[in-house]
Amino acid sequence: MATSNYSRELDIALLAVQRATLLTKSVFHSHAKGTLNKSDASPVTIGDFGAQALIISALQHNFPEDEIVAEEEAKDLRENTQLRDTVWNLVKDTILPHEQSQSALGGSLPSAERMLDIIDKGDSKGGAKGRIWAIDPIDGTKGFLRGGQYAVCLALMVDGDVKVGVLGCPNLPVSDSEPLSENIGADATDDERKGVLFSAVQGQGAHSRPMSTGKLAEGQSIHMSPLSNVSDATFCESVEAAHSSQGDAANIAKKLGITKPSVRMDSQAKYGSIARGAGDLYLRLPVRADYVEKIWDHAAGDLIVREAGGEVTDAESNRLDFSHGRTLLRNKGVIAAPKSVHGKVIEVVKEVLGSKSKV
Numbered sequence: 001m002a003t004s005n006y007s008r009e010l011d012i013a014l015l016a017v018q019r020a021t022l023l024t025k026s027v028f029h030s031h032a033k034g035t036l037n038k039s040d041a042s043p044v045t046i047g048d049f050g051a052q053a054l055i056i057s058a059l060q061h062n063f064p065e066d067e068i069v070a071e072e073e074a075k076d077l078r079e080n081t082q083l084r085d086t087v088w089n090l091v092k093d094t095i096l097p098h099e100q101s102q103s104a105l106g107g108s109l110p111s112a113e114r115m116l117d118i119i120d121k122g123d124s125k126g127g128a129k130g131r132i133w134a135i136d137p138i139d140g141t142k143g144f145l146r147g148g149q150y151a152v153c154l155a156l157m158v159d160g161d162v163k164v165g166v167l168g169c170p171n172l173p174v175s176d177s178e179p180l181s182e183n184i185g186a187d188a189t190d191d192e193r194k195g196v197l198f199s200a201v202q203g204q205g206a207h208s209r210p211m212s213t214g215k216l217a218e219g220q221s222i223h224m225s226p227l228s229n230v231s232d233a234t235f236c237e238s239v240e241a242a243h244s245s246q247g248d249a250a251n252i253a254k255k256l257g258i259t260k261p262s263v264r265m266d267s268q269a270k271y272g273s274i275a276r277g278a279g280d281l282y283l284r285l286p287v288r289a290d291y292v293e294k295i296w297d298h299a300a301g302d303l304i305v306r307e308a309g310g311e312v313t314d315a316e317s318n319r320l321d322f323s324h325g326r327t328l329l330r331n332k333g334v335i336a337a338p339k340s341v342h343g344k345v346i347e348v349v350k351e352v353l354g355s356k357s358k359v
């Protein structure tokens with residue numbers, strides 16, 4: 001097969017994420033978010049279901065042979081027709097005003113019943129062979145519900161390697177040069193200076209562009225900040241204490257000489273922020289030994305940060321390995337940092353986590 005530059009995959013992924021964010025933005029502003037609790041007690045909303053339906057429909061239209069690993073399933077909607085119809089009303093009303101873009105995505109979905117089957121097309125087991133898309137229709141659902149940061153995430157893996165990654169962050173500033181405000185993870189808005197699409201293709205760098213409802217805006221190159229002294233770093237971490245050990249992170253920061261307070265925000269908006277140099281480090285330190293990270297929570301962000309000149313590994317300095325099914329079975333924790341300081345950060349992470357295991 002001829003080598004691909006993935007330009008079509010990138011365009012479709014950008015348009016699909018952009019369309020899905022039209023839906024999530026309308027739910028973000030609505031009081032009725034149709035929240036359910038899943039079996040692991042985490043929330044899912046009508047926004048998550050609707051965004052997943054729109055993205056999968058776009059992928060199936062363009063790449064019918066590809067497999068899809070997506071976070072949500074339609075079971076709850078099959079059992080509750082009222083909820084199904086609420087999601088369907090959202091999905092059928094989400095139409096890109098730019099006709100060419102809308103038709104590039106295969107137009108509208110056919111029916112509520114078909115929408116459920118489309119949502120369930122994201123049930124691939126993943127793996128090390130072939131073309132597999134990973135979708136997180138709303139990453140940071142808790143942030144989405146709280147009025148904080150969230151991201152619509154899509155990545156293409158080929159033989160277990162991430163080739164294309166797109167993150168739609170409706171509540172992050174458009175401008176790459178706007179410094180991270182300390183309260184960026186709370187009271188977020190999607191007013192006119194907000195809404196950014198981050199993207200990367202392997203070997204082609206990382207880009208950002210303003211989100212639009214029309215044609216894709218022009219992209220511009222983004223880069224990690226050229227940090228030479230790790231003590232100057234700003235680091236980003238999760239809002240939920242259960243997702244990353246904030247005590248360990250504080251210890252690591254102290255040992256690195258970092259005095260700036262960490263910036264807490266939900267979702268892969270953390271990867272996007274450091275990739276554009278607004279913030280430097282992303283630490284996600286294992287809290288529960290039994291929690292295995294999901295591939296859709298990291299695939300797009302991992303490529304975007306690496307293509308922006310960063311390094312992303314787990315806490316033991318191994319690259320994130322997306323070839324073991326729906327989870328990152330072989331990795332514990334995530335450490336994303338500019339190349340210049342990643343080694344130093346890992347050294348301190350090992351010291352802090354290692355001293356704990358000896359207690």
Ligand SMILES: Nc1ncnc2c1ncn2[C@@H]1O[C@H](COP(=O)(O)OS(=O)(=O)O)[C@@H](OP(=O)(O)O)[C@H]1O
Nearest residue numbers: 138139140141142238239240242243265266267291
């Ligand atoms: N226990 C535990 N440990 C680690 N990670 C977990 C855990 N439970 C859930 N999740 C996943 O965290 C995803 C959101 O990550 P964030 O970094 O955005 O966390 S936070 O919302 O800021 O707390 C979140 O993604 P979404 O479900 O898409 O929101 C979950 O997949």
Ligand SMILES: [Mg+2]
Nearest residue numbers: 042043071141
């Ligand atoms: Mg979830």
Ligand SMILES: [Mg+2]
Nearest residue numbers: 136139140297
């Ligand atoms: Mg997620």
Ligand SMILES: [Mg+2]
Nearest residue numbers: 071136138139
């Ligand atoms: Mg999600």
